[in-house]
Amino acid sequence: MxxxxxxxxxxxxxFDPDEILDGLFKDPLIKRKLKEAVFKTSIWKELDRGTLSFEEAKKIFIEKNPDLKEEIDILLKDWKNYxxxxxxxxxxxxxxxxxxxxxxxxxxxxxxxxxxxxxxxxxxxxxxxxxxxxxxxxxxxxxxxxxxxxxxxxxxxxxxxxxxxxxxxxxxxxxxxxxxxxxxxxxxxxxxxxxxxx
Known part of the structure; x- marks a missing residue:
């Protein structure tokens, strides 16, 4: 056995961040910024580790990237559908x-x-x-x-x-x-x- x-x-x-971002957004600059601001961060790893809640992580993402608030909201709401x-x-x-x-x-x-x-x-x-x-x-x-x-x-x-x-x-x-x-x-x-x- x-x-x-x-x-x-x-x-x-x-699980392909590029495919997720392509499905949710059209603007290449927005997609590039979101990839760096969300998927490539230590915050994402802490979510995986279970030491940050989803709401805590979302708050940090938005605090660090206030210009992307709306896009971060959309991404965090819909990414798992991909x-x-x-x-x-x-x-x-x-x-x-x-x-x-x-x-x-x-x-x-x-x-x-x-x-x-x-x-x-x-x-x-x-x-x-x-x-x-x-x-x-x-x-x-x-x-x-x-x-x-x-x-x-x-x-x-x-x-x-x-x-x-x-x-x-x-x-x-x-x-x-x-x-x-x-x-x-x-x-x-x-x-x-x-x-x-x-």
Whole structure:
């Protein structure tokens, strides 16, 4: 029995700030400013860590960028609607579940996670989930991987972690978890076949 652990953003769900901004705004300058003012900030990371509430973060974003107040309001209200499942990867979950245990390990903040968790029933297939905001930990901090192993009593040598960011994979490998760097659905399926999970 293997343990297959999935990241959410850009592995099971599309998360592309540029696509979100393109969907909500026309002005290239506004889009560029919002990307820097929201998505590329330490505040966004603190949302993922669960040390800032959504309302607190919004207040800080607007205080730092008063000229973008209206746009920040729109962005923070609507961005989660652009979190779409990556269908090919969702479709392999039942097949994987036949011979493996499935887990989620992801940096995600409360409002966005509650939104997708409530909207999609495939979350029920997982045997456990470590979501950053609940634990006050973030990938690639070693403690979040250790927490996954300890909470679900997993052996690292039997555990495979699928993530799209090299640093997160490297951190997992430091605690003995085997890393699978995600690039696209076809490659993922091949790699899972190669390790005998499919």
């Amino acid at each position: 293997r343990n297959i652990v999935f990241d959410l953003g850009n592995v099971l769900f599309k 979190l779409h499942p990556i269908t090919e990867n969702i479709e392999i979950l039942p097949e994987l579940k036949e011979n493996n245990k499935l887990f989620i390990l992801s940096n995600f903040h409360k409002e966005a996670f509650n939104y997708i968790r409530g909207k999609y029933s495939f979350f029920d297939i997982f045997d456990g989930m470590i979501i950053s905001y609940k634990e006050k930990l973030l990938k690639p901090e070693k403690e979040i991987y250790q927490l996954l192993l300890n909470r679900y009593n997993l052996k690292p040598e039997e555990t495979f972690f699928v993530d799209d960011i090299v640093e997160n994979i490297m951190a997992a490998e430091e605690v003995g978890i085997k890393g699978i760097l995600y690039t696209d659905p076809e490659s993922l399926r091949e790699l899972l076949k190669r390790i005998g999970a499919l």
